[in-house]
Amino acid sequence: MGGYRSLLSLFSLCLVLFLGLAFIPVPGVQAWSKEGHVMTCRIAQKLLEPEAAHAVQMLLPDYVDGDLSALCVWPDQIRHWYRYRWTSSLHFIDTPDQACTFDYQRDCHDPHGGKDMCVAGAIQNFTSQLSHYREGTSDRRYNMTEALLFLSHFMGDIHQPMHVGFTSDEGGNSINLRWFRHKSNLHHVWDREIILTAAADYYEKDMDQLQQDIEGNFTDGLWYDDVASWKDCDNIFNCVNKFAAESISLACKWGYEGVEPGETLSDSYFNSRMPVVMKRIAQGGVRLSMILNRAFGHSRGDGVAAT
Numbered sequence: 001m002g003g004y005r006s007l008l009s010l011f012s013l014c015l016v017l018f019l020g021l022a023f024i025p026v027p028g029v030q031a032w033s034k035e036g037h038v039m040t041c042r043i044a045q046k047l048l049e050p051e052a053a054h055a056v057q058m059l060l061p062d063y064v065d066g067d068l069s070a071l072c073v074w075p076d077q078i079r080h081w082y083r084y085r086w087t088s089s090l091h092f093i094d095t096p097d098q099a100c101t102f103d104y105q106r107d108c109h110d111p112h113g114g115k116d117m118c119v120a121g122a123i124q125n126f127t128s129q130l131s132h133y134r135e136g137t138s139d140r141r142y143n144m145t146e147a148l149l150f151l152s153h154f155m156g157d158i159h160q161p162m163h164v165g166f167t168s169d170e171g172g173n174s175i176n177l178r179w180f181r182h183k184s185n186l187h188h189v190w191d192r193e194i195i196l197t198a199a200a201d202y203y204e205k206d207m208d209q210l211q212q213d214i215e216g217n218f219t220d221g222l223w224y225d226d227v228a229s230w231k232d233c234d235n236i237f238n239c240v241n242k243f244a245a246e247s248i249s250l251a252c253k254w255g256y257e258g259v260e261p262g263e264t265l266s267d268s269y270f271n272s273r274m275p276v277v278m279k280r281i282a283q284g285g286v287r288l289s290m291i292l293n294r295a296f297g298h299s300r301g302d303g304v305a306a307t
């Protein structure tokens with residue numbers, strides 16, 4: 001009898017353990033491209049001045065405990081919901097095949113020609129919405145929390161070179177190939193594969209270490225002398241044009257360059273492109289903090305938050 005009972009309690013112990021574990025989030029399962037967005041937002045949030053830091057804190061829902069990066073992938077999670085279908089063209093820009101240039105009037109629209117409906121238009125839109133936050137107006141047209149999350153996400157997207165890509169291959173999405181031994185596509189290589197391979201090869205998969213290395217490279221390393229120029233831009237329209245033009249230029253020079261559909265990309269592609277990816281994450285973070293500092297802060301004379 002005793003044996004049966006202890007077997008029973010062992011069984012219930014296992015059951016409790018199993019149920020308990022089932023509710024612990026599994027860190028390995030993540031939405032695609034999450035890592036790049038999380039790093040961009042963490043870098044940005046650490047560079048916020050007190051006013052902007054406070055505004056961000058106020059706008060975030062309590063359950064993220066002040067961590068902007070926890071919601072930086074939200075726009076990817078909701079883009080296919082009916083209510084948010086209007087946002088799906090705001091993640092990217094399609095430019096004419098082989099042109100390797102960005103022209104706002106020509107390129108910033110959705111497939112039906114809806115003006116401004118691209119990542120460059122979205123950044124202007126949500127920056128402008130947030131710049132009204134300080135006035136404390138109860139402008140019910142805008143949800144400032146959503147504006148913050150969209151802006152933070154789209155600042156990541158506009159810096160990912162393949163998010164400003166050619167029209168016919170959907171920014172590399174339809175260029176299927178292999179990344180080392182597994183199937184992937186060119187867009188995904190830039191969204192995620194390069195970041196994960198870098199983390200695995202050099203940082204024992206520790207994303208915090210990778211992020212610290214990126215930060216070290218602009219606080220006193222590799223990019224130290226460039227950081228001030230990253231923030232050069234007199235108004236938000238000029239800023240987004242610059243970011244998008246840089247991306248398509250990098251997409252042509254490093255993304256598409258020499259890539260044939262169906263081929264296998266490995267060490268030489270990885271080694272030469274990884275520095276580009278890391279710099280774009282750094283730039284996205286630094287520039288997101290600049291835009292938030294100007295939108296929420298006193299230094300509005302520089303016009304970045306101009307509406």
Ligand SMILES: *[C@@H]1O[C@H](CO)[C@@H](O)[C@H](O)[C@H]1NC(C)=O
Pocket residue numbers: 086090115116117118121122123125126141142143
């Ligand atoms: C700007 O945001 C509003 C919602 O706040 C939306 O209706 C509009 O389509 C957005 N436009 C762009 C270009 O993002």
Ligand SMILES: *[C@@H]1O[C@H](CO)[C@@H](O)[C@H](O)[C@H]1NC(C)=O
Pocket residue numbers: 143144145146
């Ligand atoms: C703003 O949007 C968030 C996220 O969609 C939502 O949870 C919140 O209730 C909205 N706030 C208002 C005032 O509508």
Ligand SMILES: *[C@@H]1O[C@H](CO)[C@@H](O)[C@H](O)[C@H]1NC(C)=O
Pocket residue numbers: 210213214217221222275278279
């Ligand atoms: C940081 O810079 C060093 C060279 O100074 C480089 O080897 C390293 O890959 C860089 N790390 C990142 C994440 O950019």
